[in-house]
Amino acid sequence: MGKLLAQLRIALGALALMLVFAISSPVSAQLQQQPSNPNPTAASVKEEQLLRELQRVQGRVSIPDSKSGVLEQPQGRDWRHFHEVTLRWIAGIAIVGMLVLLVVFYLARGMVRLESGRSGRRIVRFTAFERLVHWMTATCFLVLAFSGLNITFGKVILLPLVGPSAFTTWSELAKYAHNYLSFPFTIGVAMIFLMWVAGNIPNAVDAEWIKRGGGIVGHDHPPAYRFNAGQKMIYWIVVLGGTASAITGYLLMFPFYATGIEGMQTAQVIHGVVGGLFFAAMLGHIYIGTIGMEGAFEAMGEGTVDLNFAKEHHRLWLEDEMARVGPNQSQTQPVASPAE
Amino acid sequence: MARMKFLCDADRCIECNACVTACKNEHEVPWGINRRRVVTINDGNPGERSVSMACMHCTDAPCAAVCPVNCFYTTADAVVLHSKDLCIGCGYCFYACPFGAPQYPKVGNFGSRGKMDKCTFCAGGPEADHSKEEYAKYGSNRLAEGKLPLCAEMCSTKSLLAGDGEIIAQIYKERVAKRGYGSGAWGWQTAYRESIAT
Numbered sequence: 454m455g456k457l458l459a460q461l462r463i464a465l466g467a468l469a470l471m472l473v474f475a476i477s478s479p480v481s482a483q484l485q486q487q488p489s490n491p492n493p494t495a496a497s498v499k500e501e502q503l504l505r506e507l508q509r510v511q512g513r514v515s516i517p518d519s520k521s522g523v524l525e526q527p528q529g530r531d532w533r534h535f536h537e538v539t540l541r542w543i544a545g546i547a548i549v550g551m552l553v554l555l556v557v558f559y560l561a562r563g564m565v566r567l568e569s570g571r572s573g574r575r576i577v578r579f580t581a582f583e584r585l586v587h588w589m590t591a592t593c594f595l596v597l598a599f600s601g602l603n604i605t606f607g608k609v610i611l612l613p614l615v616g617p618s619a620f621t622t623w624s625e626l627a628k629y630a631h632n633y634l635s636f637p638f639t640i641g642v643a644m645i646f647l648m649w650v651a652g653n654i655p656n657a658v659d660a661e662w663i664k665r666g667g668g669i670v671g672h673d674h675p676p677a678y679r680f681n682a683g684q685k686m687i688y689w690i691v692v693l694g695g696t697a698s699a700i701t702g703y704l705l706m707f708p709f710y711a712t713g714i715e716g717m718q719t720a721q722v723i724h725g726v727v728g729g730l731f732f733a734a735m736l737g738h739i740y741i742g743t744i745g746m747e748g749a750f751e752a753m754g755e756g757t758v759d760l761n762f763a764k765e766h767h768r769l770w771l772e773d774e775m776a777r778v779g780p781n782q783s784q785t786q787p788v789a790s791p792a793e
Numbered sequence: 794m795a796r797m798k799f800l801c802d803a804d805r806c807i808e809c810n811a812c813v814t815a816c817k818n819e820h821e822v823p824w825g826i827n828r829r830r831v832v833t834i835n836d837g838n839p840g841e842r843s844v845s846m847a848c849m850h851c852t853d854a855p856c857a858a859v860c861p862v863n864c865f866y867t868t869a870d871a872v873v874l875h876s877k878d879l880c881i882g883c884g885y886c887f888y889a890c891p892f893g894a895p896q897y898p899k900v901g902n903f904g905s906r907g908k909m910d911k912c913t914f915c916a917g918g919p920e921a922d923h924s925k926e927e928y929a930k931y932g933s934n935r936l937a938e939g940k941l942p943l944c945a946e947m948c949s950t951k952s953l954l955a956g957d958g959e960i961i962a963q964i965y966k967e968r969v970a971k972r973g974y975g976s977g978a979w980g981w982q983t984a985y986r987e988s989i990a991t
Contacts, residue, residue: 493804494974497840501977510979512834512844515810516827521893524832524846527983529889533855536885604861604883612863617879624862625881632905708884708906718888 500525520709532718536725540605544729551733555740565746567761568672575757576774583648584756590641590691593634597698598732600627605725635702642695645688652679653688658769679770687738694731698724795957796871797914798985799945800965801845803976805952808833808843812944812953816847819915819943820932826896828912829944842976845944845953847912848873848894849984856886856895870936872914877930882906891983914955915942962989 503510509526579587603611603624612620659682665675667683675681680688701724704712712720742749748762763771808831816822816829829847850873857865857873864879865886875886884906887895897906917934920927927934935943945955954961962978966989969975978989 492974493840494976497804497976498835498842499976500979501982503834504983510832510834512832513836514830514832515808516813516830518825518827518830521827521830522832523893524834524844525891525980525983526893527891529855529891533859533889536859536889604885608861608863617863621862621864621879621881628881628883705884708887714888714893721885721888 520713523714526714528715528718532721535722536605540722540725540729541609543726544602544605544732547729547733548736551736555736555745559740559744562670564744565669567747567759568674568765569761571748572760574760576760576763576771577756578752578758578763579756581756584753586641586644586648587753589637590645593638593641594735596630596634597638598728598735600631601728602732603627605729632706635699635706638695639699642692642699645695646692649680649688653685655682655685658682659685674765674768676768677766677770678773679767681767683741687734690731690734694727694734697727698731701727794869794871796959797850797956798958798961798981799847799849799914799942800954800961800978800981800989802952802954802965802968803842803844803979804972804974805950806831806843806845807950807952809949811947811949812845815943815947816912819935820913822910822932823898826898826910828894828896828910844979845948846892846894846980847944848890848914849892849980850912850914851891851984852986855889855891859885859889861885866919868916870914870916872916872936874913874916874918874931875909875911876919877908877910878919880908882908892980912942915940958985965989 500510504525504527508528510524512522512524514522604627607620607624611623615623656678658676658678662675662677662682665673667681668674701720704710704720705717705724708717742753746766748759751762752758760771763774810831813827813829813831817827820828822828829845831843831845833841833843835841850871852871854865854867854873856875857863857867860875861883862879862881864877864881865873865875867873882897882900882905884895884897886909887893887897894911896910898908898910899905900907913931913934915933915935917923917927917937918931920930922934922937935941940946942955945953954964965975965978982988
């Protein structure tokens, strides 16, 4: 019995000892392992993971320029493809396509003549102030358009012709012109919006005008008020396109005021696409205002149009004007050729 | 010819900013412009890492591709340089650069950018080596003297390596093999479309 008890005691003691070892051994193994094989990288930030999850690597810098805390943002590569390939195709097709269209149309249709000839009596169409605003905006637009196209197409078309030094001189001047003339242009767009918005709200007459194709082909003259549906379209392209160009342009001109790099890349994408399409649309506007239609340029040039021009293209507007001032008022005058 | 690269061993960088100071002093970089900077990610938390970053002199550099006046060129050592005579300060290289390397002095009104300035890998510019004009525009030309970029040369922990890509990659690989860990060559995948297998 005593012998059995002693054996039990030994067995229990061995078990307890084994238990103690069993508990303590992993701890001691850990303690021994740590200094010999540490891996700080396992717990550290990883570039690949950050780029995958956030598309950028950003941290803190001790220099005052806090925006330089962005260490890496590879999306510039996508933007590069847009700027070097996509934008060239979009703007190129829009502009060249429009030019081809206009040339073909001119050859096929020629200048739209005044069918009833000139009456010799004229009516005021645009006041001096309206023309001033129009031409200020138009002049700025052309400078902005060519200096802008230079940024996208200059190095492909112009650089090989004039050489790097002359191209830089021109491009730097163009850049300054683009920056500074944006201000009068934006003011011009805002004034155009306020000045003509009343006459450019789409209405039922426009639907009829569009249904009859604006009388572009054939000898049809669908009625129109002061602005027909085509002109209204140009108006809204100018107002909306101008606004989009101005907003995105100022984001680029004032870097980091409102957006970071990604915002500026997006702004440039919108600015480029809108600019290209805007320019193409304006080519159409310039065409119809000059060689496309007899008597049209006089409206913005001298401010008056021939009564027959108004009758053919803006009948409802002419009727309103006549009713307002009477047919024999000073609004319409016979053209007096100056005495030699 | 060598293919010059930078490599920052993030497990060694202690954010002392000596590279930043060395660069500014060596090239007399104007106030407000930093060709090199040290970015600390996850600052103050366990696992934070600091990376010294400047122009990485990318393969098929996006800055050069988008420049509207083609003012960039690549040297025989694959260093990406630009001509300040041709630069018009439009800011496009900054939109394209993955590393925020291009810097612009603020001149004139609003956000008007002056001629772009960036890390030259201590290789000057298109002017004659060691000429006054070159120094004034781009800083010193250590490469022409047979020296490597000063930032890496005086890095206190030898975290920042500069030189032939294959040689610095080999040095980094040996380090990683010996110490048993490494967070990889930061920016290499983006800049050179390759990483260092460790």
